[in-house]
Amino acid sequence: MSIKFGSITNPWVDIIEELKLISKLEFDYAEVGIELPEGSPEILLRRKKRILKLLDSFKSEPIAHTAWWVDFGSGYDIVRKSWIEEAKNMIDVAKILKASKINFHFYSIGLVEDYKPYHKEILENIVKSLREVVKYADSKKMMVMLENSPTKRSNVGIKEYKYVLDNVPNLRVHFDIAHAFVENGMKGIKDYMFTFKNKIEHIHIHDNHGDADEHLSLGQGNINFEQVAKWLKQTDYNKTITFEVFTSKEAAKASMMGFRKLI
Template sequence: MRYHCWFGPQHDWDFAERAIKAGLDGFELFGWLRQFPEEEAREYREKAKRLKAELNAGLTVHAPFMDINLGSINSRIRQVCLEEVRDALEFAREVGASAVAVHTAPGIMGMTEGSWVREHPRPSSGLLAQRELAVRAVQDLADFAPDLLLCLENLIYPHELYRSPEEMRELVRRVDRSNVGITLDVGHAAVCGYNPRDFVQLLSDEILHVHLHDNHGSADEHLPPGKGTIDYVGVIQSLKQLDYQGVITFEFELENPEDYAAYLY
């Protein structure tokens, strides 16, 4: 198992050096460069490229997720979403990242098609169309970047799709690409009422990436492990038992990179 922490535009080189010295194996980068002012994005790209060369750091990238719906039934929005994630894949390639975390289809469609609608007897044609479009979009992205692992993340809130272990398995099976697997987000699993260990059991072959953070079971707080109520040690143990070889990204922020050392298991 290897451990990464966030490295965003707000972090400086000193932070990166200290984090590696503290025992981390690498970093998870923000794949939404277009959201930053141009100058900031340029600097971030340059710094990110040095991480591997100079610190021998492993890298993962988080694709943009805010308002992204890869299965949107609005063709204009879907197109933009695909471009956004494609940009993140190119960035991942440029910096030499191994895996990219992707949120498939949360969202606004979620507005009408989340659990509220599932309480409704018939799934709408929009929902069925979105499911198809999402699968196709992920296939396109996987074929666009056969050299990268695309890791679809289990999502969180009742209006989102793809939250349960079963839904995630179904999605990955339907996508059916060897470079597509799952990012197990431990915090998300807990917020939507699943035991993260059930994910590990059911999806042991599909989990290629892990996001680790804590919460109190109702909001996606992204707290350091131990500050919430998640049995994170149990999750780590399950992963170890299954000989998980991928990256665990600490998705919580600590001011001093040295403090991440306390969370290495």
Template structure:
């Protein structure tokens, strides 16, 4: 475990996406003491572009003793009101799970979201579309030995303020808690802490993302306005163990390393 106190034990990783080269990034992760990379299956790492390289990528991870969490593509729409589109999203996300298993991942992150036109579809309808897809996706993940970690989002119904409804509906699902998404949905740090205190047994994965508060900027910890010591306090109190991704929107390794350094300072002070 790369970042730990008596009460909080984190495996820490960073998002591998954009134009970050795979082998170079995994080598950097190992050198800097990261435990894993979170591979976003989009852009240069879209499933169709890399699935024939799965053995090669897994070997690279093994060479550097680096784990992997897979973030399924968020550009697909599991909450589409159009059944063929929704079915296609379920198919793509399920194929992404197959690839995640081939890479050696044990958990997948995805968005329980709907891009349906708000003027035409109310939240009751869009939630039903999302549920229709999750009823297939969650068993698909479990059948593949993967832990499905649904993420609180901003631009659809299941943000941090309503996410407990989803956890109640799917008692076997786990959660990815995203700090920037929570702030932008209107949660204060105290409210984030209350949520984590109440649902610590359902949160398996964290996206520790900072922002200056106006948009989802994907900044390193310590470069925005979020008080991470306050947010993480209940997890320290309960001795939480899990994975935490620095979901930083950059290709600059020095900035990623700074995020890890800042997180270590937060954890030591918690």
């Protein structure tokens, strides 16, 4: 099996137009944003006939991508439980769109603040919530993946990420290369790639200068993609890579062509 390359829908733009463009640019698959405002579960369901027809034009099945602010760690229990219910809705929609993998992000508003004693409780909430979400997804034959955060804060770094992975059975890794670069440069990328090499199910790739999550074309920032390609080969990675370049879909396509040569 060889690596498949995809592009992601922008939730701010009409989903049909996004899918048409991704298909026209000949990506292997589309990663569908189940995200407000244009990709809410309600909108996707309402338009599912046209969406499914477009998704059928791709070689490979879609991947489901949810909003980064879904907060499984919330210390407000009613809010946390509501996020679990919303996650189940998202899983149902992903299933209807014929995806078999869905991502959630390693994020909680409670981990953004510097009040350390609270972090343990938030992390435990994330673990507890994800166990329930993964159990539901398992019953629907949907794989749940957790995407690593673009942060320099140690409270949502690789150590905490690994803690969650180790404590939620069947939870898999969605590795965002550029997020790891923001966290700890090339060493950050290497650490994630080799620590989780047997659990990585999906990858996001884009570029930045190491300070913020810029989502640039490959080569516009400071990531050494030649090295990244070598590590991917060393770990025998052969699944999906989405070019999460936000400047334009054409820029994402150019990044894809360049990286395909490297790898």
